[in-house]
Amino acid sequence: MQIQPILAALRRHKAGTILIALQIALTLAIVCNALFIINQRLSHLSEQSGVDEPNLFVIRNMWGEQYSTQQAVQHIEEDVAALRQVPGVQDVSAVNNYPFGPSTWDNFITMKPDQLSPTTDASFYTGDENFVRTLGLKLIAGRDFRADEIQDKGLRDSIVPAVAIISKAMADKLYPNGDALGKTFYAMTSSPITIVGIVDVLHRQDVSSWSASYLGESMITPIRIAMPWGLTYVVRAKPGQLEEAMHAAPKALFAENRMRMIDPKDGLLSFAEVRHRAFEKDRGMAILMGIICVVLLAITGAGIVGLTSFWVGQRRRQIGVRRALGATHRDILHYFMTENLLISLGGVAIGVLLTFGLNLWLVTRFTLNLLPVTYVLAGIVILLLLGQGAVLAPALRASRVPPIEATRPA
Amino acid sequence: MFAYYSQLGLRSLRRNPMLTALMVMAIGFGVAASMITYSVFRAVSGDPIPEKSAQLFMPEIDSWGPQQNEHGEPPGALNYVDAMALLRAHQASRMTLIYQVMQTVLPHEANAVPSASTGYAVTADFFTMFNVTFQYGSGWSTADDDARAADVVITDAFNQRMFGGANSVGQKITLSGHDYRIVGVTRHWDPSPRFYDVWSEAGFDNPPDFYFLLNRALDLHTDNAGRNSCRGRITYNGWDQYLQSNCVWLMPWVELDTAAEVTRYHQFLEAYSADQQRAGRFAWAPNVRLPDVMKWLDVREVVPPESRISLVVALSFFVICLVNTIGLLLAKFMRRAGEIGVRRALGATRHEIYAQYLVEAAAVGLAGGVLGLLLTTAGMSGVGLLFEPEVARLAHLDLSLIGMTLMAAIFATVAAAFYPAWRAAQVQPAWQLKSN
Numbered sequence: 029m030q031i032q033p034i035l036a037a038l039r040r041h042k043a044g045t046i047l048i049a050l051q052i053a054l055t056l057a058i059v060c061n062a063l064f065i066i067n068q069r070l071s072h073l074s075e076q077s078g079v080d081e082p083n084l085f086v087i088r089n090m091w092g093e094q095y096s097t098q099q100a101v102q103h104i105e106e107d108v109a110a111l112r113q114v115p116g117v118q119d120v121s122a123v124n125n126y127p128f129g130p131s132t133w134d135n136f137i138t139m140k141p142d143q144l145s146p147t148t149d150a151s152f153y154t155g156d157e158n159f160v161r162t163l164g165l166k167l168i169a170g171r172d173f174r175a176d177e178i179q180d181k182g183l184r185d186s187i188v189p190a191v192a193i194i195s196k197a198m199a200d201k202l203y204p205n206g207d208a209l210g211k212t213f214y215a216m217t218s219s220p221i222t223i224v225g226i227v228d229v230l231h232r233q234d235v236s237s238w239s240a241s242y243l244g245e246s247m248i249t250p251i252r253i254a255m256p257w258g259l260t261y262v263v264r265a266k267p268g269q270l271e272e273a274m275h276a277a278p279k280a281l282f283a284e285n286r287m288r289m290i291d292p293k294d295g296l297l298s299f300a301e302v303r304h305r306a307f308e309k310d311r312g313m314a315i316l317m318g319i320i321c322v323v324l325l326a327i328t329g330a331g332i333v334g335l336t337s338f339w340v341g342q343r344r345r346q347i348g349v350r351r352a353l354g355a356t357h358r359d360i361l362h363y364f365m366t367e368n369l370l371i372s373l374g375g376v377a378i379g380v381l382l383t384f385g386l387n388l389w390l391v392t393r394f395t396l397n398l399l400p401v402t403y404v405l406a407g408i409v410i411l412l413l414l415g416q417g418a419v420l421a422p423a424l425r426a427s428r429v430p431p432i433e434a435t436r437p438a
Numbered sequence: 439m440f441a442y443y444s445q446l447g448l449r450s451l452r453r454n455p456m457l458t459a460l461m462v463m464a465i466g467f468g469v470a471a472s473m474i475t476y477s478v479f480r481a482v483s484g485d486p487i488p489e490k491s492a493q494l495f496m497p498e499i500d501s502w503g504p505q506q507n508e509h510g511e512p513p514g515a516l517n518y519v520d521a522m523a524l525l526r527a528h529q530a531s532r533m534t535l536i537y538q539v540m541q542t543v544l545p546h547e548a549n550a551v552p553s554a555s556t557g558y559a560v561t562a563d564f565f566t567m568f569n570v571t572f573q574y575g576s577g578w579s580t581a582d583d584d585a586r587a588a589d590v591v592i593t594d595a596f597n598q599r600m601f602g603g604a605n606s607v608g609q610k611i612t613l614s615g616h617d618y619r620i621v622g623v624t625r626h627w628d629p630s631p632r633f634y635d636v637w638s639e640a641g642f643d644n645p646p647d648f649y650f651l652l653n654r655a656l657d658l659h660t661d662n663a664g665r666n667s668c669r670g671r672i673t674y675n676g677w678d679q680y681l682q683s684n685c686v687w688l689m690p691w692v693e694l695d696t697a698a699e700v701t702r703y704h705q706f707l708e709a710y711s712a713d714q715q716r717a718g719r720f721a722w723a724p725n726v727r728l729p730d731v732m733k734w735l736d737v738r739e740v741v742p743p744e745s746r747i748s749l750v751v752a753l754s755f756f757v758i759c760l761v762n763t764i765g766l767l768l769a770k771f772m773r774r775a776g777e778i779g780v781r782r783a784l785g786a787t788r789h790e791i792y793a794q795y796l797v798e799a800a801a802v803g804l805a806g807g808v809l810g811l812l813l814t815t816a817g818m819s820g821v822g823l824l825f826e827p828e829v830a831r832l833a834h835l836d837l838s839l840i841g842m843t844l845m846a847a848i849f850a851t852v853a854a855a856f857y858p859a860w861r862a863a864q865v866q867p868a869w870q871l872k873s874n
Contacts (some may be wrong), residue, residue, distance in 0.1 A: 093552070136669075317748075337764065
């Protein structure tokens, strides 16, 4: 196949050629970046919580009146006892929050008490002796809390825990040599906290982008939250009995003490719903970018079909002449396929520049990551295939132009 | 002539139905994607209080110092000590302090179950500063602030929920075990974003139920339900020590009506910080800010990045659709080169050809706009799938959006047709006639 005559012919269709190339270039830029955004967002969706998600649910319980610390402690104990009686319930823990939860507690972590710039930032969980067991965390070193270590924390009490269980991610950050167990750290406290246990994975409470560099860094302190307004219960159901337990648990709580509030919208959530809500933004973004990619590729493909069809219509006579002079169906087909390939190659060449330009802008403006080259390569392949696919039908039609066309007026 | 061209244009839509459909779809999808994302962007990026946003300022004082603040910026709220000092100084024509609270409401019937309510502890100026209008009654006075009155202002929605919408001024309501007297019921007032609380939350959550006196809330140790941020070692124990800590949680707002007042207030903040430095409370030079509402929303990055990125991507998508349309219009117009040649030979000027094809493009644009409107309407119901519920609830289709959809489609298509129509007008009549 000779390229020279194709180029010569393209020079007579400058506008159309430029438009197709430009469209391919812009499409490449958008599709690559959109695919990258989709991938980044979807990778959030698969972030591990570390907890036994299929069997967990949470009850965000608010007291109907303001309790003193002592009253709150008493009511929590009654609630936990009531929840344990519910058929299908295996374990209960009174907590401040849970992974992917609605609000976030986090503390700066330092290695020394007077250190000004923090070593890291950890999500701060408070939990009783049932926390690790109820959430189904995997303790990979050390021990769980003992019942006598649990302290009650009332309104604006600063309780300094003596011990903590931390996630492996946090242990690795504080003690990269892997010897964190038994060592100490400070969490905005004036006395050191000793690491008595390490759990494999425990996600932070938040999923926001500011904490991305502290991913998975969490600490559990032996504290029971006895605030005046309420707390959260994490309940683990026996396998396969989540629904029954979720149905019965709030009833049991209200039967025991009706002076409480469990929000009908988000007071009672299975962990599947917790995860669903936490990543709503990411999922939405991925869906939107996905729709835009698909429609964009369809429109670009359709545009190529339209313009090539027009060219074929315009050149029927020339095609007829070539056929009359001995060109085969295949020659004509190849002509249009090659023509499209040349335009597409020109388009993707400009497109690569646009892609990185757009990416750089997104990086500076929205702290997106740098686009890996694989995305651009994949985008190029997609667009070249799209171009070839789109041109196929008009090219086939062109190849079927009979040689007799040469004798007809245009 | 215009009517005739419009007729020709509409008729030609039916010719090459494939090409026409392609163009209409490209424009429709492009404009719909842009409008759906724009409706969300518009909802989150607007001025929440346009009549006053340039007179309301958020004083910021660096109480953490260069080693603990946020990259040189002061924390976005005040600790109790600084907040009270500013309030007592009376240096602005109006000032309020705000923090978020959560209270339980217990109806008076027996067997009633409590329900949750959210609100703000504020000072008297809140209502006048932010132009809150009242359905019944009014806010309270500064004298009430000093008297630590058990007054509460409730919102129309809360009044509906608790009193069926009747005039409840003078009635009693029990919030978390304490009785309050209702002094006012506001009209619907839900600035979006809720500019005065964007430090504490995203700014698009559900509106509050009530506002009560900050002084009394502090007396009752009503804890902050919003954000709280501390630095260094946390050593306080109990409420009183907490108030003296470096934790920031109170959101101050001042009203300053002239540029001179703004300068003066800024100087006051500097002088206050310098005093604190001299007194040994701050070990650093004054570092203060005084942004107005729009600047503050910008600083807090209230517009979700998702909204911006999706708008940018959707607009780029629209641009590609237009490039596509230019190509297709070119094909559509040039296919009729013979016809143009005849018309030119019969005396039509270039100008007339040009006008005719632009009108024809406008017809394509109109069709695309109508399709875009249908797609936008359909897409608006899917906004909940794409954005968080708090943000999605703000996006809605109104007359201006409908107008914009149609206008954007028509103008964009006509702009896209400039080049193809120019090419059509350049057709040489003699050449066309000869080749036929």
